[in-house]
Amino acid sequence: MRDLSRVLRPRSLAVIGGGAWCAEVIRQARKLGFEGAIWPVHPKAAEVAGEQAYAALGELPDAPDVAFVGINRRATIEAVAELAEMGAGGAVCFASGFTEALAEDAGAADLQAQLIAAAGGMPILGPNCYGFVNALDRVAVWPDQHGMRPVERGVAILTQSSNIAINMTMQRRALPLAVMMTCGNQAQTHQAEIAMALLDDPRITAIGVHIEGFGDLRKWESLAAKARERDVPIVALKAGRSAQARAATVSHTASLAGDDAGAQAFLDRLGIARLEDVPGFLETLKLLHVTGRLESNRIASISCSGGEASLIADMAVGRDLEFPPLTQAQRNALSAALGPMVALANPLDYHTYIWRDAPAMARAWAGMTGPEIGMTLSIVDYPHTDAADWSCATRAAQSVVEQTGRPFAVAASLPELMPEDVAQELIAGGAVPFAGLNEALAAAEAAARPVPAPSAPVLLPGQDEADVILTEAEAKAALAEYGLTVPRSCEVRACQAVEAASHLTAPFAVKGIGLAHKSEYGAVQLGIGADGVCEAARGVGTAMVLIEEMTTGTVAELLVGITRDPAHGFVLTLGAGGVMTEILCDTVSLLVPSDRTAIRAAFERLACAPLLAGYRGKPGADMDALLDAVEAVQAYVVANAASVSEVEINPLICTADGAVAVDALIRKASS
Template sequence: MPITSPPAGTRRTGLAAFRDPASVAVVGASANPSKWGYWLARGALAGRDRRTVHLVTRGGGEILGAPTAASLGDLPEVPELVALCVPAAQLDAVVDEALELGVRGLLGITAAVHDERRLAARVAAAGARMIGPSSLGLFDAATSLHIAWGDFTAGGLAVVSQSGQVGSEIALLSQRSGLGISRFVSVGSQLDVTMADLLEDLVDHELTRAVGVYLESFHEGGRVFDALRALRAAGKPVVLLAAGDSEAGARAARSHTSALTSPMELVDAACRAAGALRVPTPAALVDVAAQLLTTTLPTGPRVAVVSDSGGQGALAADRATRHGLTVPELGGPLASELARRLPDGAATANPVDLAGGGERDLTSYRDVVAALLGSGDVDSVVLTGYFGTYGLDSPPLAAAEAQVARELGELTRRHGRPLLVHSMGAHSDTASVLRAAGVPVFATIDSATTALAGAHALHQHPGRPPHGTPAERRTRPRGFWDTRALLRDAGIAFPAAYRVHDAGELEAAAGRLHPPYVLKASWLEHKSEAGGVVTGLQDTAGALRAFTGMHTRLGDGPYVLEEQDVRADVVEVIVGARRDARLGPMVMVGAGGTEAELHRDVVTECAPVDAERAHAMIRRLRCAPLLAGWRGRPATDIGALADVVAAVSRLIAQLDGSQVELEINPLRVAPDGALAVDALLLDAAPGATTDRPDNDTPADTPADSPADSPDTHSAASSSTAPDLKGNS
């Protein structure tokens, strides 16, 4: 039959063809249930009450009772969406035919395409869009669009996956957990339509209430995380599963900042800024999604554990604590009220053990949970053990157990606090009643506490506006001295210092500075490891001897003589920042000094941050008690440290270059302020450097010679007790 094109102006643009196409064609349809073409045809035909479905196969005949055509050119109309399930050798010809006919939506199931770049160019030139190739298909519950292997149950979770198999696992686990799928898209090779495109397209997808994402790479990382931020703002929180948490990148790192931050730490920082949550496994993704789709987010970390078994209660408390939640001891009026409702000997301190109260009267579960949710002493309740199994083992109790389940759901709505249930009968009828009533049910206590901890993390990080384009862009300095000047201009204090090139300049500088001195080979990235720093030089003669020895070993270059920071009660910290090519600017603070990589105690966030967020970063460090004053030592000036973190975060957002790293290590924080004693700025790309002797141009020298004024922006330049670990 002749082809009839749609009337002018009626073809949809963008991604509309992948949401609700008016017509679909499956090329490579098959009657064999073991073939992809069968499942695509079967799914597409299920939507015939909403759209026209065409099946194309060379074999002819009928498939699943529907007629077939031998080619796209034999169809009576130009289909809006064409699913391509043909051998790779035939793909180019079929795509060319589709584009010549005017098809605007292509779903590429075919894998092992020979020249994807050429295929992408042809699709773009025709003004069409393509998901895939190597896609496992797509499903949209809102529009009965099903072009994928397997079956889907409608629900509120959208799944967008870079791996079709991982996406299928997430969808299967979610359905086994009583959840359903609103939309499923396997992005495949992202030849044209990208992950960012598909996430942006979910923002106004009505059925979607939460999103599960699997990523293996962060192509268009900025757009991806902007989309996650937009989804959170639309009330659709995202749970992200990502591959690549590896130390391989750190092995080649040239700065402490790179060595101390794994790829996933950067992703976690981007997630927090976007209001999303990263999880380690598909099961964890589904666990968190179960809470997001069923009940509310907890407003705090305090959880009450209720059990009908002391052992299960103890295990639940352990798992909650391990996941970063708190299990506070209950006392006072609340403990007394619980004791009145329970048999003698019941534990009421938290965990709460019903001590057989549930077997005597199932309403004990309701009464205890009601007291806890209404008390204000906890933010959530986890019920663990046998509830949900009474009706299975004793059918006469089924109706009563179901009624209590409905009442438990009403309690969560009334008090606005979540209740989660770990049940030995997680797939019972009572469990279904609980889920319908707004109470998520889990088969293991670890799943329940994983879900609760994830939900709490999402509440803590609702997302913040993107860093945007800074009003001021700064050119990168060319070496240590210029980097030092850049940081000083940003308000970061350094010891008084001069740059010197020979013994005469060094002697003149020593006469203008206060001993003890530090001598540095400023062009070295890691001075201590290369023997490029000497501390504790008590006089000019000692400084000259140190310079002669260092110059003999290292040769000509810009050396620096500075006053040594010898203040008491100092804690050494590292403050670093990097502009990641995929995820944008990041800032890091952690335990510093020459042992920074040994301690590996760092916190990373997207830059820039303000002083308040910098304070929050510092509180998360394991070494935070040292900064706050440990075992009678005075507290350091944490406010000054937070100001440095904020200043460095602003600088990294302003510096030119797609891959730049900036680092202060150590930053010496004392009760009277913070003093930076070494700084490094370099290109993150392997092999690049900005800090070598040949970058020390003669034009820079006069301004820093001992004949001129010293560089004296210091927090404390005089002290009495020597500290040979300073200024390293």
């Protein structure tokens, strides 16, 4: 961990360069209230933006705590080397043209290596970095306008996108932004390292990370561990959901996993909730700032419109949220507050009988809260014509929080109908002001995610090209050495099938050898008796055939596959198997290694889970044998991490007393 304390809370700021960007850094620093020394460095100017300029770094009164380096990329390397030599606290490297420009400039990587070497042990942010705003300590090292203002406590946001950072500082949602940090291309100081430094500040209530790529997985694991220890929630806005599945795949697993499954599995493993858009991201951070994590995903809603009650109920479908039936205690409280004219339910339409009577509204709204409810929402859209006319809602919400101490929110169905001043007043009273119902539900879902127990570090993959595909028999033999159960079989020339089958017990599966997806070529013959082996062997169309004993008593056919993901480790995909695998798309992804508890929970999330439990009086699968099979596949991958690229069992036949891999594929490097 590099020491970022001088960078984040500087007493002196050097601004190197003479362009408009550098002058703006000085203006923004003073505008936010920075009281430390500002030292422009310019070879010709006497002053920059009202501050005395120095012709060279060597003329500065002292080594700056942080420097904004706003000059071209080659000059940036020279300046960073001089700053490191003189003992500066760190630098923001504004220039672009390093590894982010590699596609256009083959020499960009070498320049980035030179920059890292020049910095030595001195922290640098970027390059291609806008800098940061620290509203807690009134520090802005930022070359543009922004919408932040001083705060006493609040959330921190880290992003690789300067433009998105600017946009988020302009939010009008009353979210108290404590720190906005851009990370650039993270040549030296990683996004997760910066977040770990921010966790040391008790004024930071939650952290949001906009991630384009993880980079060093170990740093993210360290961040998650520290956040768990400090009890500071982290949420993510992660790019990459729309990426196409890998083009060069052999197994069903790889095409099902795609590029994003590993990212999602990694976030799940770290306990970092993922949001789909900027509004939901900001509203989640707001909720976490006001209430912290929610105790459960059981929510309640109250509004004076049946339309709003129906709307929020429908919008929650597909989310991991529940509207539980009202308890007797809730019914008693609501009946006392509303009388007999209101049909009690959750979500609740309480009509307009008590509107404008703030104490009566508070009694009704409080009646929807309770120890079994993670958060209660009251739907209120403040009129832009005169929001003060509905101050009764604000007073009622504040009273509910004071009376119950339970998480409570006021949610506007239209984002623009939650005025910023009203939102600030609600936050001051301990209520969450949501700008938008969909955003409110996304935030509740994210804030209610349970914090996972610490897990083992993810298995890092090798880099060698996977240029060998084992035959089915070879793959099964390799996996059997790690405990996977496979059928008795033999691999022979088609003309020798009858003799080979005499040593096995019918019925048989007869399969062609050398084809990745045999069923697509008609190269699988099932249920073959001893007298049909010769004809079946000729029919599959390959010189060599695999004859194996069929497994009977099938409860379910599953897929168990692992693919190498260079960015996230090894993705373990579990799902419905057989020839319909890619049509059903009933899968869950984890990362290797995953323990038995996590694997069992993953199987329980599948749509086919009822088959495994025993459906309509039929026997269930042997779950211990199923978990043993997955652990065997994982064990093989762990032992061969440097070379293996894909492993797939499809199908894994699950019976009431076992789990048998009846097809297997392994792709690996030959070395």
